[in-house]
Structure formats: C-alpha cells, structure tokens
Amino acid sequence: VQLEESGGGLVQAGGSLKLTCAASGRPYSNLNMAWFRQVPGKEREFVAAISWSGGVTAYGDPVKDRLTVSRDTDGNTMWLQMNDLKPEDTAVYFCAAVDPIVATLGRSPHDYDYWGQGTRVTVSL
Secondary structure: EEEEEEEEEEEEEOOOOEEEEEEEOHHHHHHEEEEEEEEOOOOOEEEEEEEEOOOOOEOOOOOOOOOOEEEOOOOEEEEEEEEEOOHHHHHEEEEEOOOOOOOOOOOOOHHEEEOOOOEEEEEEE
C-alpha cells in the first residue's frame, strides 16, 4: 500500500484547508485510515481516524469540532477538511492505514502499518 498526501500549504489563521490522501497498490477499502501530525521535536500526534466502512470516526481533542475526516465509497481517497485553523495547527500532516484487527480506531502511531510522506501545513497569524 502506498499513501500520498496533498493539499497542504500556507493559510492565515481562521482559514481552511482540505488535505487529501490517495492510496494505491491494492484495493484499500478494507483499511482503517487516519491522520496524524508532527512538529519538530515532538511525537506524532493523533488528529483523526475513519473506519474502513466510513461509518465510524474519531478525533483528537485539539482538533475536534474544527476538522472532518471522510473517505470516498470505493476507498481510494480520504480527506481531512480543516476549518478555523490556528497557528498551533502548523505541522506536517501524515496519512496512515492499517488492516483492521480490532473494532476500535487506533489513536497511536503504533496502531498503523502504512504511512505517507506527509504534507506541510503552515498557519500564520
């Protein structure tokens, strides 16, 4: 499975961005998917996750109510709609995936086996 993120960039505080994660290499509609973010010197932080069916989602506390994760019906693309962005949202955002072994959505980087290279999001004042 190969994952590729896109959609990052520079945005002013209060603005919006929509990140995309495109999957290739196998039909991945049966994979749980997630977004993480990381800033230099800190651990990778859970942002959001979505089940293979798209019916279950989970969000990290710093971003809930401002971000929405979704995926298309054929399972090849996942999105992260980010609204009301804040400077503290500045980070590299990573897409991740895993074959679902347990019913719950993982919130740790260790819960995921496949990773993209990341896309940078910068939020200015």
